[in-house]
Amino acid sequence: MKTRNWALVIVLAVMFTVAGMGDSEAASYKYMTILTGGTGGVYYPLGGGIADVLTKKGISNVSAESTGGSVENCNLVGRGRAEMGFAMAGVCYDAYKGEGKFKERGELPIMAMMSVYPAPMHILVLDKSDIHQLSDLKGAKVSLGAFGSGTENMAKNILETQGITYDDIKTAFLSFSETAMGLRDGVVEAGFMAVAIPASAVLDLGSTRKVRFIPLTDGEIKKTLDAYPYYSEVTIKGSAYNGIGGITGDTVGVGVQNVLVCRRELPEDLVYNMVKTIFESQKKLLDVHQVASQITIENAVKVPIDLHPGAARYFREMGAL
The missing domain is CATH 3.40.190.10 (Periplasmic binding protein-like II)
Structure with a gap:
């Protein structure tokens, strides 16, 4: 029954x-x-x-x-x-x-x-870095993600909306794990990663180094979203990284859904x-x-x-x- x-x-x-x-x-x-x-x-x-x-x-x-x-x-x-x-x-x-x-x-x-x-764009630097905003990337060695990847395309779009071209930086095209190693070893000074939270590459680097994210200003976000309507404003919650690498505060930026x-x-x-x-x-x-x-x-x-x-x-x- x-x-x-x-x-x-x-x-x-x-x-x-x-x-x-x-x-x-x-x-x-x-x-x-x-x-x-x-x-x-x-x-x-x-x-x-x-x-x-x-x-x-x-x-x-x-x-x-x-x-x-x-x-x-x-x-x-x-x-x-x-x-x-x-x-x-x-x-x-x-x-x-x-x-x-x-x-x-x-x-x-x-x-x-x-x-x-969302996959927020993480713009990662070591905590001791002198880079605090996008304009500080000029002249720096920057990893933009693997060549031809979604991260590289998005990084290029974000930079160009702020008037920064590849001619203004020293480009490196590295995977997420390579970017983390490059930051650790001083090969690059900043790295872009369009990836879901929490990013394993950030966690790996944060286990041995203090790191932080570069936020975007309201004006930088508006310029990016006006040019690329399929991006959206996102917040990387510091709590998602549980203090690893010294990350505690929230970071506002853009991401791709x-x-x-x-x-x-x-x-x-x-x-x-x-x-x-x-x-x-x-x-x-x-x-x-x-x-x-x-x-x-x-x-x-x-x-x-x-x-x-x-x-x-x-x-x-x-x-x-």
């Missing part, structure tokens, strides 16, 4: 979850895919966690697929090869507008479900239920990756492209729109 009762509960749960969708619509999305990234990054484990909670909720049988990341994800979602995927805000903005790497293909039919977490995008034609009720489930399952997602602690209603609506109607309905109900 208990087995039959539990079976009835599960059936009813699935029925109510897909309520509002017609039978044909529900059947069309019995199986779905969320595109993630490389197995060593954040997208892959977090995407797997989201796939798991959506499947267990009975919304659909969702599988997570490892990919090359943002550009590939936008292309595949836009071409209808997958239902949703992660992408950095700048990439999904270009895909939506048919600009940058998507200029040849043109605008892609994608929409935003939510911003999942990591967005969950979806196909434009997905049914409104389906997207509504998926977004609702993600927020109701945050504790479970925290067991997958600590970055899930940064999933908030306030941050979720900071998207560079139009929200899907189903997502917008949920955020209106939550008072965020």
Whole structure:
């Protein structure tokens, strides 16, 4: 009897979850895919966690697929090869507008479900450094991230909006870990890292050196956001680093959102239920990756492209729109 009762509960749960969708619509999305990234990054484990909670909720049988990341994800979602995927805000903005790497293909039919977490730009120096503001970088040896990376592109954009070009600094193109080692060994004087909080490279350097972040002024933030609308103002909480490296205070700057995008034609009720489930399952997602602690209603609506109607309905109900 208990087995039959539990079976009835599960059936009813699935029925109510897909309520509002017609039978044909529900059947069309019995199986779905969320595109993630490389197995060593954040997208892959977090995407797997989201796939798991959506499947267990009975919304659909969702599988997570490892990919090359943002550009590939936008292309595949836009071409209808997958239902949703992660992408950095700048990439999904270009895909939506048919600009940058998507200029040849043109605008892609994608929409935003939510911003999942921000990747603040950490501008890192040793605590003893004479560099205290962006203008102090002139003449300094600065790591801008790996050449051609999202960090390097974003660092270049931030600097140029403030009238600082590569000709004004001594450039180095290093990975996050190489940047940390370069600061430790005095090879570079400052380093840019667009990465989720807490950044492991910062933690590693902070275990042996006192460090601090360079903040941006209100004017510098405004200039950057006016030029690049897919960036947003963010605060690096000192508490996220637990005093490691002497970091205690908050630092205001800019960051890039990591967005969950979806196909434009997905049914409104389906997207509504998926977004609702993600927020109701945050504790479970925290067991997958600590970055899930940064999933908030306030941050979720900071998207560079139009929200899907189903997502917008949920955020209106939550008072965020």
